[in-house]
Amino acid sequence: MKQSLMPLLSGLLFGLGLGWSQMIDRDRVLGFLDVTGVWDPTLLFVLGGAVTMTVIAFRFVLRRSQPLWVETFHLPTKKDIDRPLVIGSAIFGVGNCRILPWPRHHRFSLGNWQSSLVCRGSDCWLPGLSEVFNDVRTKAKF
Amino acid sequence: MASFNWVTAFGGGILIGISATLLLAFNGRIAGISGIVNGAITFTKTEVWRWWFLIGLLLGGMLYEYGFALQPTPRSTFAPVAMVIGGFLVGFGTRMGSGCTSGHGVCGLGRLSLRSLVAVITFMITAMLTVWMVRHGLGLNL
Incomplete structure (x- = not known):
């Protein structure tokens, strides 16, 4: 029970932070990525604020031998810059724009914050299917 | 806008940084949203915390939008197919590259991970190139 409380609170703060910083507005994110258009620096400041916080606070947290409510820290163990890291991140970058061309009359209106939360928040549709693909990739050693 | x-x-x-810090300090977990979603869909009892985080995330977004937002977050139209394809690339890319903006960006940079720095630079570049290509190369106002 207690172990579920902090994820709920943490998620709540994360959602509030995304809202307050306007990162639930797709045009803000695209505005940052559109470096040759009317550039919007919002995302840079959001990431700056978040990383400033984590760089400082993680020092103190990771100095402890274990977390407050569970036995161990679950941290990534890989250290090397390998091909999956770079190729996967490159694919993620392309998908993250979510502005692939599509005829206008085929569009439907979906509330921006809902769709952004579904996308940005759950990062994203079809995670199950993509996981299957990823298994195939691992087996094929791509 | x-x-x-x-x-x-x-x-x-x-x-967002405080949210990530709390999750690490209390539950020893990285607040990487794509990773949390990926683990959540295994539906095992030890991974229930992931669902609490995601519920909190949605509630936080709603709390902002209906409670604190001075003006409603602008809505824009989405091509559903673009969302699904984009979402698929996000799901696949983040699993292959072991993280997204929150996992590599907020948490990884907070841990001063070189892998995460490479990932962030990579997905920012491909995202910017995609936006440039769609908006300025193809001239689509998406």
Whole structure:
């Protein structure tokens, strides 16, 4: 029970932070990525604020031998810059724009914050299917 | 679009940083949203915390939008197919590259991970190139 409380609170703060910083507005994110258009620096400041916080606070947290409510820290163990890291991140970058061309009359209106939360928040549709693909990739050693 | 506000951007970013810090300090977990979603869909009892985080995330977004937002977050139209394809690339890319903006960006940079720095630079570049290609190369106002 207690172990579920902090994820709920943490998620709540994360959602509030995304809202307050306007990162639930797709045009803000695209505005940052559109470096040759009317550039919007919002995302840079959001990431700056978040990383400033984590760089400082993680020092103190990771100095402890274990977390407050569970036995161990679950941290990534890989250290090397390998091909999956770079190729996967490159694919993620392309998908993250979510502005692939599509005829206008085929569009439907979906509330921006809902769709952004579904996308940005759950990062994203079809995670199950993509996981299957990823298994195939691992087996094929791509 | 409302003008750029560095206070809410940086403040929202700090909230996100606090959220990530709490999850690490209490539950020993990295607040990487794509990773949380990926683990959540295994539906095992030890991974229930992931669902609490995601519920909190949605509630936080709603709380902002209906409770604190001075003006409603602008809505824009989406091509559903673009969302699904984009989402698929996000799901696949983040699993292959072991993280997204929150996992590599907020948490990885907070841990001063070189892998995460490479990932962030990679997905920012491909995202910017995609936006450039769609908006300025193809001239689509998406």
